[in-house]
Amino acid sequence: MTQQPPAAVPQSPASTDGDVPQQPAFSQPRPAAAKPPLPDETRPPATSRLHRIALGEPIQAEIHDAVLREDAVLEFDHFSLWYGSKQALFDVSFPVARGKVTALIGPSGCGKSTLLRSINRMNDLIDSVRYEGDIRLNGESILGRQVDVIELRKRMGMVFQKPNPFPMSIFENVVYPLRIDGIRNRRLLKEVCEQSLRGAALWDEVKDRLHESGLGLSGGQQQRLCIARAIAGAPEVLLLDEPCSALDPIATAKIEDLINELRGEYSIVIVTHNMQQASRVSDYTALMYLGRLLEYGPTSDIFTRPHLPETNDYITGRFG
Ligand SMILES: Nc1ncnc2c1ncn2[C@@H]1O[C@H](COP(=O)(O)OP(=O)(O)O)[C@@H](O)[C@H]1O
Numbered sequence: 001m002t003q004q005p006p007a008a009v010p011q012s013p014a015s016t017d018g019d020v021p022q023q024p025a026f027s028q029p030r031p032a033a034a035k036p037p038l039p040d041e042t043r044p045p046a047t048s049r050l051h052r053i054a055l056g057e058p059i060q061a062e063i064h065d066a067v068l069r070e071d072a073v074l075e076f077d078h079f080s081l082w083y084g085s086k087q088a089l090f091d092v093s094f095p096v097a098r099g100k101v102t103a104l105i106g107p108s109g110c111g112k113s114t115l116l117r118s119i120n121r122m123n124d125l126i127d128s129v130r131y132e133g134d135i136r137l138n139g140e141s142i143l144g145r146q147v148d149v150i151e152l153r154k155r156m157g158m159v160f161q162k163p164n165p166f167p168m169s170i171f172e173n174v175v176y177p178l179r180i181d182g183i184r185n186r187r188l189l190k191e192v193c194e195q196s197l198r199g200a201a202l203w204d205e206v207k208d209r210l211h212e213s214g215l216g217l218s219g220g221q222q223q224r225l226c227i228a229r230a231i232a233g234a235p236e237v238l239l240l241d242e243p244c245s246a247l248d249p250i251a252t253a254k255i256e257d258l259i260n261e262l263r264g265e266y267s268i269v270i271v272t273h274n275m276q277q278a279s280r281v282s283d284y285t286a287l288m289y290l291g292r293l294l295e296y297g298p299t300s301d302i303f304t305r306p307h308l309p310e311t312n313d314y315i316t317g318r319f320g
């Protein structure tokens, strides 16, 4: 049996330490395996937090002081959620400011929609869901057994990615939240309909055809109709899950203008995968990663001078 010689390691001059003081810009980077792994304390900070998350270690979210000074409409308190055995949210704690727009951003699958759906307990509709910790609305837990979930959902207006008008007239779509409360007063219904459609910047486009089907509207109009329906119920919090992702740029701009007008009057939580949109419409931005809150602060700070190198990496497109 002949002994094979060890495989030759190809050497290039540039890969030899010492004799090449400066590598030309076009040289191949040295293969990563050639370097011994860095111990944790010398690893660049931009990789350490994400690395620790990947290892399943807990991390401390970076929450800016400005957020903590706000009056909180909602508070997540050590909130974790599982779909069966798969954990989707990990010990999330943060307040949501009243009367402000809060954007949830982060890579696809990081738990933004799960977090939003937890607020109106829509996740309860999924059998395998289990959660720990608490969520408070105006200081009161919304997760307790004593909470009337139907009543709770009435206090939240939810708008989804894909517009979902009901197969009924524009008028009936808007006044739906009042109808389910048994309100029949025609004058009141008309008043709320007009007010909500004006609030959703749709009144002028539909005022002459309120009795036509909501399904006949364009995609952008349908989404504004859904926002009108959401605000007709006078919600305490408006939850928007990527409300523009199915819309063209013109319809998107109208929804963004609308969000800007609703600010102050409503507390809005918006999930968006579009960072430009987050920076245009929100007061505060929370960056999530693999079910954790990474950093949360004033939107202008998150996008221009984030505290964490990981946030900087995300907003400059280095991951996600
Ligand atoms: N109904 C569900 N059943 C099981 N797993 C789910 C369900 N919904 C979401 N997930 C999982 O939870 C994680 C977070 O999902 P999601 O909240 O939709 O993220 P995002 O909105 O940030 O894209 C993902 O890994 C996703 O696959």
Ligand SMILES: [Mg+2]
Pocket (backbone or CB within 6 Å): 112, 113, 114, 271
């Ligand atoms: Mg989502």
